[in-house]
Amino acid sequence: MDFSQGSRAAASNEKSELETYKTFSAEMAKNKSKPHHSNNYSVPKLTREEKRENGLKPKSPAISLMGSNLEKMKEAQAWIQRILSPQNPHIIENNHILYLGKKEHDVLTQLQNTLRVSISEIISLEKAILEIKGTQADVIEVVLNIEHMLCEVQEEMARKKELALWSLSGQWTDGQPKNQDEMKRNKFLRCLKLSAEEIQDQKKLFENCGLQVIKVEKIDNSVLMAVFQKKKKVMEERTHGKPVSCRLFQQVPYQFCEAVCRVGFQRMYSVPCDLKYGIGIYFTKNLKNLADQVKKTSATTELIYVFEAEVLTGSFCQGHQLNILPSPLSPGDIDIHDSVVDDVSSPETFVIFSDTQAMPQYLWTCTQDHVRPQDHSSGLRMLSSQQSGARFSRGSSVN
Numbered sequence: 457m458d459f460s461q462g463s464r465a466a467a468s469n470e471k472s473e474l475e476t477y478k479t480f481s482a483e484m485a486k487n488k489s490k491p492h493h494s495n496n497y498s499v500p501k502l503t504r505e506e507k508r509e510n511g512l513k514p515k516s517p518a519i520s521l522m523g524s525n526l527e528k529m530k531e532a533q534a535w536i537q538r539i540l541s542p543q544n545p546h547i548i549e550n551n552h553i554l555y556l557g558k559k560e561h562d563v564l565t566q567l568q569n570t571l572r573v574s575i576s577e578i579i580s581l582e583k584a585i586l587e588i589k590g591t592q593a594d595v596i597e598v599v600l601n602i603e604h605m606l607c608e609v610q611e612e613m614a615r616k617k618e619l620a621l622w623s624l625s626g627q628w629t630d631g632q633p634k635n636q637d638e639m640k641r642n643k644f645l646r647c648l649k650l651s652a653e654e655i656q657d658q659k660k661l662f663e664n665c666g667l668q669v670i671k672v673e674k675i676d677n678s679v680l681m682a683v684f685q686k687k688k689k690v691m692e693e694r695t696h697g698k699p700v701s702c703r704l705f706q707q708v709p710y711q712f713c714e715a716v717c718r719v720g721f722q723r724m725y726s727v728p729c730d731l732k733y734g735i736g737i738y739f740t741k742n743l744k745n746l747a748d749q750v751k752k753t754s755a756t757t758e759l760i761y762v763f764e765a766e767v768l769t770g771s772f773c774q775g776h777q778l779n780i781l782p783s784p785l786s787p788g789d790i791d792i793h794d795s796v797v798d799d800v801s802s803p804e805t806f807v808i809f810s811d812t813q814a815m816p817q818y819l820w821t822c823t824q825d826h827v828r829p830q831d832h833s834s835g836l837r838m839l840s841s842q843q844s845g846a847r848f849s850r851g852s853s854v855n
Contacts, residue, residue, distance in 0.1 A: 527821065530757075540596070544589060545589040546589075548585065549728070550586075551724035551725075552584075552724060553579075553586055554724070560605055563601070572591075573589060573598050576589075582730065610715065614715050614718055617720075617722070617811075621680060621683055621719060621720075624686070626682075644717040663825070666751070666824065668825045672818055675817060675818065680719070680720050680815065680816075695771070702741060703765070704739035704764075704765055705741075705764055707763075708761050710761055720811050720812070721811055723736065732775075733777070733796055733798055733807050734778075735809075736807040736809040737809070738805060738806075738807050740805055740806075741803065741804045742804040751824060760821070760823065761821055762822060765814045767808060770793070771793045771794050772794065772796060772797045773793040773797070781809050783796075
């Protein structure tokens with residue numbers, strides 16, 4: 457692929473790498489002085505026999521993972537496996553590739569020229585992909601740079617969306633959102649006890665569909681809720697108080713869960729799907745269908761993240777592949793339906809085209825039902841640089 461070159465991008469990249477190194481060194485020095493708590497998820501040391509079983513020779517390169525957050529530990533393990541897996545080409549799948557500008561393409565050109573790799577950009581309605589070809593050492597360095605860049609683009613897009621949400625909600629102070637930095641640090645998540653009465657019916661539904669619930673978190677984002685309620689009120693006034701919303705589900709990759717809690721559902725955050733009902737944001741009413749799809753596409757050891765949301769489906773019509781908006785309420789009418797569906801008589805898939813029409817309520821962290829929750833902490837092992845992993849790398853999964 458032909459990218460324009462720029463020395464400014466290269467200088468910026470070098471500066472970024474220097475700042476990253478300084479930050480990393482400072483954090484490592486800090487961690488050395490911290491006492492390790494017994495509730496951390498640590499990677500157990502392997503005996504000589506276990507090393508032999510895992511294909512590890514004495515003094516062979518290995519990575520030991522340690523942390524206090526189970527989800528981040530699992531995602532870090534999967535991310536490292538993807539990075540170190542010999543792949544030709546290495547594939548990065550991330551819809552934020554669509555938002556790479558001239559500055560980012562200059563960086564891609566610089567990486568191509570400096571490390572003698574080829575980078576191809578493949579865009580379709582369903583997904584955006586970068587293919588990187590070259591020697592493994594060069595590819596790994598390029599992938600690390602690209603994923604860091606995609607994290608920055610993701611954050612920039614989330615910030616812009618936050619500004620729009622603050623504007624829509626009317627919560628402004630001196631022309632700027634109040635405490636925007638605090639918004640980013642606030643995870644908007646409150647962990648619930650699995651025995652909490654408010655989630656028992658839904659928890660049973662997940663389990664009946666073959667998903668073992670290991671964690672439930674409630675989303676509390678006042679700005680997002682204010683914008684959603686404004687939209688809901690307008691729709692209810694138009695329908696004279698008739699119900700306009702449904703409880704629906706959407707699976708989201710781990711690296712986008714925090715973003716959904718901050719700025720709501722976006723098409724770029726959801727798991728890639730066949731856009732046969734329109735180019736919008738997809739939800740399902742049938743949790744069993746979602747669980748069946750998970751079993752077809754996910755490894756048994758993966759954690760699965762499902763948002764339960766209140767979605768303003770309102771008046772809906774049959775969806776079509778080329779829809780970018782719902783059809784008019786009647787031929788020649790300027791007013792349109794609120795959403796589209798897979799089957800008007802018995803809808804299970806709903807598609808909305810405005811991100812303010814959905815409010816995340818709960819984040820469910822699950823495993824497939826035959827994997828016990830405790831298996832995950834014990835399953836974190838030393839990773840050899842020779843281990844194979846998944847084919848796709850969907851952006852950086854580790855914060």
